[in-house]
Structures are given as structure tokens and as C-alpha cells.
Amino acid sequence: MDLRFTPEELKFRDEVRAFFKENLPEETRKKLEAGEHNGKQAIVDWQRALNKKGWAVFQWPVEYGGTGWTPTQQYIFLEEMQTAPAPPPLPFGVNMVGPVIYTFGSEEQKKKFLPRIANIDDWWCQGFSEPGAGSDLAGLKTTAKRDGDHYIVNGQKTWTTLAQHADWIFMLVRTDSAAKKQEGISFLLIDMKTPGITVRPIQTIDGGHEVNEVFFDDVRVPVENLVGQENKGWDYAKFLLSNERVNIARVGATKQRIRRIKELASLEFDGEDRVIDNPRFREKLAAVEIELKALEMTQLRVVAGEAKRGKGKPDPASSILKIKGSELQQATTELLVEVIGPYALPFEPEHEDGWNEPPVGPEYAAPLAPQYFNYRKTSIYGGSNEIQKNIIAKAVLGL
Template identity: 75%
Template sequence: MELKFTDEELAFRKEVRAFIDKHLPKALREKLAAGHHPSHDDIVFWQKTLNAHGWGVPHWPRDHGGTGWSAIKQYIFQEEMMMAPSPPPLAFGINMVGPVIATFGNDAQKARYLPRIANLDDWWCQGFSEPGAGSDLASLKTKAVKDGDHYIVNGQKTWTTLGQYADWIFCLVRTDPTVKQQLGISFLLIDMKTPGITVKPIQTIDGGHEVNEVFFDDVRVPVENLVGQENKGWDYAKFLLGNERTGIARVGISKQRIRRIKELAAIEQRGGRPLIEDQRFREKVAAVEIELKALEITQLRVIAAEAKREKGRPDPASSVLKIKGSELQQATTELLMEVIGPHAAPYAPEDDHGSNEPPIGPEWAQTIAPTYFNVRKVSIYGGSNEIQKNIIAKAVLGL
């Protein structure tokens, strides 16, 4: 594999950076660099900005708004967006259900949903995990029983990220309980305004409201909202998760955090000199940077192999990216915690505006501990790292 980018690819990177500099407001960029979460409006604004430029869904087919970029250009684009940093795309629509509809949906579904997903006119959330059916997703119990031209859905989903904002949810539901677990699952698109749906917040360890429980009580879903064939939902879910894991390494995010670590370590003092001058700390940063470079090369190898892979068949090597990418995301937040030291102890939620007490420690330190705790989840979602190791053992090592 050629490890150097071509002149055309380097020129494209400059084009992406120039676009970000021109269109991403400085205040929003600084907000994200400081570790604050983007708001609902931040994400919508940036997606609409990208889509107006033709960059909203670069990895989709051209017929549905895609750019036709090579896999390398898509990688460069994602990396620059993460390093800026800019508000992340709403993955549930753009990276998950959108490609599923584009690949397996009928013409009516493509015409109805895809343009609205690309422009973030509809906010989507994911209805996969359930109590007792997380990494063991095939054991899900939410059922859908056909009643004329509708399915009647009953059950519960959990860890539904940003479901409090959602207009739609894509769900795996059991439509045939008499066959092997994986063979009786279907993929449904459900309007969140449908009677019988209840959303309840779950407070995460960092004090935020990012995930939810979603309950379905006799929810009537039109049969026309079935994607593909009934009882083939497991195949579509594997396709979706394969797409999710290929980009889940988040190399650009880790690069941006390392940049932040060095900036803050140059400010923070230890023993009368900047922390960045401490030899042991520098060795820790260097070790993470070396591993990150190895991960980046591995991701580029996976991308280079995509053209040779059977369409719709996920690459088991994406599990390697998921494992190492999540480990490095956690390692970078650990280094940030080391930078701020005892200032990590006080906790002040972002949405807590009722306190009149001054912050303890520098203002920039306030987001680091919540981010550290929040990033503990990355080795669990998208299929836990333990499950990814099983995938590698079976698909790659033949064990």
C-alpha cells in the first residue's frame, strides 16, 4: 500500500480545511475544542451547511446525494471534520439507516426518507439494544405482529442515544418467534409521534442526558415501513454495524485530543515548570501518538481493501479498528485527566446554571472529567470490545 497521499488528495485536504475555516463559526469551533457537547441546533446547522455544499452525505450513492469521492477522500474529509473540530454528523441517519434504505429499501422509501436524512430535516435514533439484549442483540424481545396493513409493536429499547430529539426510530423487531433467533427479525421504520411510544431519560455517569429508554405499547406501524423483506432484518443489521465500525476508530478525534493535551500541558505547571517538559509525561504522550499512527495506517489499509470486498459484506478487520480506536480515545482522556490533576475532582454539569459559586480551577478544566467518564462507553457501544474479539477469532483466525 502506498503510504503517501497523492497531490490530488493533498489538494483536497486543503479544500476541506478552507471550507471549514470559511463556514464553521469560530465560537462553535472553540466550544467543541474546549470539550463541550454540540447542541441539537449546532448539529442541524452544520449538517445543513454541508448538504447545501453537496457534502452532506459524501459516502452515499451519487443518485442520492453522494459525492463519488474515493474511500481515501472520504477518510480525509472525516478526519478534517473531527480535527477542526466540527459538530459530528447525526450517525443514526447519515451513517446507519440512510445506507440501509439506499441499499435495501424500495423506491418509495428512498424518495421519502433519503433527502430528509441528508438535510437533517428528520432526526433519527436507533432502536437496537434492549434490557438483556445488548451485545447479544439476536436475543431481542420487542415483537411486531402483523394486523392487516399494520404491525402492532410491543416492547422496550434502551440506550437510545439522543432519542429525546428524534422524529423517527429504526428498530429491529421480532416478527417470527418460531425460528432461529437471527432468522425471525425484521427492520422497521417508526414515526416517534405514533401513539403508544414513551421516551424516558437515562442519566449517564457524566451527569448528562444523552441516552434514553423507549417503550412501545401497541404501536401501529404501517407495513410499508418495513425495510426489505420480513425476517431478513438481521442481515440489514449486520450491514449497518459493519458500516458503523469502519468509521468508529475516530482517529481524527484522538488527534485533536492529543493536540489539546499538548496545549494544556504547556500551561499547567508541575514543580515550577510546564508539565509538557516532564520526561515521563512526554513519554506517555509519545506512546499514545505512536499507537495512533499505527491505527491510522491500519484504517487506511482497511479502506484500501474496500474496493475488493463483496458489496454489503462487512470487513471483520473493522473490529480491530473498533477495539483499538476505543482504547486510544480512552487513553487520550486519561492523559487529559493527568494534565488537570486535582482539578478533575469538582463536578459541574454543563446544564447546571443555578449555582453562583465560582469554578474551582481553570475554566478549561471543567469539561475534562465529564468527558473522561463519558468516553468509558466507547468500548461498549457498537458492539463491546469483548464481542469484537470474538468476531476476530472466528472470522480472521478461524477459531
């Protein structure tokens, strides 16, 4: 299998790089490079710039606004976006609910939602996890009972990322409590302005407000907001999660962080020598780079196989990408903390939110400890790594 890019693909990469260089706001890029969060407006502005170019929903079919790019071009674009670094299009809309709608939704749902997802006119969030149903998602208890032309939804979702901004939420709900766990679940689209919805913030270990609890008390949802067939939501969820896990590998983002590690290690000293010159540190960095190269080759094989497998058909190897990708994201945040040494000890999550006090140590040290703590989540979300190993054992190894 030849994994080298063709001359045409290299030309395409140059076009993407030029667009990012000319159009990505410098403040947006610098925040991501430093490990800080961009606000809602910066994300909206950037996605709309991508949409104006025709690139916001680059992975979608052409008839719904996609680019018609090959899997390799999509891979190149995604890697260049991560290494720039630039904010990705809002994943809850573009990568998650959007493909579910155009694959399983009604024509009315496609016309109503897809253009608005592309231009981020609607901010979406994901209502899957519950207090007692995270990795065991099929154990969810939020119910939707049919009442004429509406469903009445009651229950609670948790770890709902960026729900504080959301206009809409896509949810898994139980519509048949008598059926087998996986067979009684449906996929609903719910307007967050509907009476009976309460959003409560959860402060994460890095001091941020990224996730939330969402409560549903007799929330009336039109039946027309059911995606596909009632009680078939588990199939749609598996389709969605397979797409999510491929993107979680984030090879380009890890490359960018390694670049940052080398930059800071050249500035910081361990005694009289630069950290970058410490043999033990160089061994650790080299080991991470080797594993990243192996992950990149694996992802390229998945991309190359997509043309034979067919677009939209999940590859069990996506679980491998998720496991190793999340582990390398964690490993690189650990190396960043090691580079800074004692200056990583002060925990200053307030620094990126306009804190008036000067940071302890260099300016670039303040976001690193919060980033390190925040990235403990990567081996859990999108299906915990332990669950992914079970999937590999069953689907790949036949155990």
C-alpha cells in the first residue's frame, strides 16, 4: 500500500495552508497554540469563514453542501487545520448530528437543519451520557412517552459539553421500557428553548465551565423531531460514535503540540542546560514521536481503505485510533508540564479569562497545568478506552 501523497494532493495541501495563513485570525491561532480556549464568537466567526469558502462541512455529501473531496483530501484538510492550529467546525453539528440527519433523517429535517448546521446558525450539543449511563450508554433512563403529536421527555443528561451555548440538543431517549435495552431507544432533536429544560454548569478539574447537567421536566417535543424510526436510535448512535472516534485521533493536533514542546524546551533551562538538551527528556520526546508516526500510518491505512470499504461504513480500526490518539494527547500535555518544571505547579485556570494578576513564571506557563488536567478526559469521552478494547477484541480479533 502506497501511503505517499500524489502531486495533486500536495498541491491541494498547499492551497489549504495558504487559506489558513491568510484567513485565520492571529489571536484565534495563538490561543489554541498556547492551550487556551477560544470563546463562542471566535468559533462561530471561523466556521462561517470556512462555510463561505465551502469547506465547513467538507466531509458531507456534495448534495448537502460537502466538497466532494477524496478521503485523502479530507485527511489532509483535517491535519492542516489541527496543525495550523485552527478551531474545527463545531463537531456536535458538523461531525455528529449532521451526518445522522442526512443519513437517517426526513427530507424536512434535512432542509431545516443542514444549512443551519453548516453556517452554525444553530449551536448543537449532545445529550447521550447520564449519571448512571456513561460507558454503559444503553442503560440510559431518560424517557420519551408519546402523547398525540408530541413526546413528553423526562430525565437528566450529564457531561453535556457547551450546553450553555446551545440552541438545540440531539438526544438518546427511552421510548420502550419493556424492550431489550438497546432496542427501546430513540433519537430526538430538541429545541433548548422548550419549557422544562434546565442547564446547570459543572466546574471541571481545570477550573473551566465546559460541561453541564441538563434536566428535562415534562418537555414537549414534536414527533416530527424524531430522527428515523422509533426505537432504532441505538443504530444511529453507533453510526455517530464511529465517526466521532476517527476524528478523536487528532494526529495533527498532537503534531502541533510536539512543535510547541520543542519550542518551549529550547527556552527553558534545567540547571545550566536547556531542557531540550537533556538526554532523558529527548528519549521521552522521541518515544512519543515514534508512536505518533505509527498512529499516523494507521490512520492513513484507514483513509486508504475507506475508498474500498465505502463512505459511511464504520471501520472497527476507529477504536484503535481513538485509544492511541487519546493516549498521545495526554502524553504530550504531560511533556509540556515537564518542560516548565516548577512553574507548572501554580494552578492558574483564571489566567486565560482576563485575570488581572501576573502569572507565576513565564506567560506561557499559566495554561499548561489546566490543559494537563483537562486532557485526562480524552481516554473517557467518545467511549472509554476500556470499552474500545472490548470492541477491538470482538470486531477485529474475533474474540
